[in-house]
């Protein structure tokens with residue numbers, strides 16, 4: 001019997017959003033459930049999905065982390081250039097040039113991290129997650145070790161191209177495991193929010209395209225196990241909060257007293273002295289728009305690092321409140337994720353034409369379903 005395990009990743013297609021679009025793969029998917037996500041953004045969720053491990057186990061808890069050996073130290077000179085060089089387009093070109101110069105094969109973006117702050121950070125996603133040999137064990141390593149023929153999307157390609165590529169691979173009929181990567185719903189949700197007609201339009205398109213791939217697979221294979229899932233959901237943004245201004249107002253010196261990374265829904269701090277630790281902690285306790293994730297909480301979320309690699313202190317904004325401006329963008333946008341994994345909008349989605357076991361409750365459990373399907 002010829003079998004295909006078809007795994008379709010849709011970025012940010014949270015369980016709450018899915019519930020609003022019940023036509024999605026209706027009559028194909030017989031089982032659907034919410035999955036707990038992990039603390040962080042897509043670059044942390046994807047390793048959790050591919051490895052079946054939590055952030056503190058796979059070590060990709062965030063894109064940027066404080067390092068004395070930053071490859072970006074020289075970029076401080078750019079902060080003295082006219083502000084033209086700080087525009088988004090220029091940063092994009094620069095990101096591409098750096099990616100090439102440093103040989104990074106993973107996703108790399110400078111976002112809005114100020115040039116004079118970049119030199120304090122190193123970067124986790126240096127390797128492509130979708131080819132064997134990532135810094136953590138992935139399902140692709142598993143396929144190689146077990147001689148399972150697989151197909152994986154190229155994350156650099158547009159969705160149309162990845163749909164075409166997976167279809168071609170299915171038509172050849174040699175693949176046992178197919179990984180289809182569809183990331184662009186995320187951008188639409190960020191830009192327009194969860195209730196926009198553009199979201200419905202996109203989900204209807206995804207529905208059509210996935211049905212199409214599934215139908216083709218069923219013609220070629222005796223059994224097709226279809227799993228469609230996401231990494232997290234999306235929260236509609238209600239307001240921005242200028243956390244950077246609050247911290248700057250303390251009069252501490254960035255780099256000498258502390259280092260901070262302002263992700264859009266979370267801030268992380270590294271302290272160089274006790275005074276900075278005390279002043280920043282006190283200030284954060286005064287802010288009603290977010291809360292500190294203490295050690296107990298980080299351990300519960302399996303994102304605790306003894307050496308403070310990803311931060312001595314994590315500050316999480318309340319759902320819907322965006323740090324604005326942040327190091328990931330200067331403008332307030334309609335949707336954001338990366339809030340506490342217990343937030344309803346953070347829940348990821350798993351749907352399948354197969355029965356989803358009771359034990360599958362977190363995005364780190366998706367890997368178990370893959371191995372189970374491939375073992376049969």
Ligand SMILES: [Zn+2]
Nearest residue numbers: 012186190337
């Ligand atoms: Zn996103």
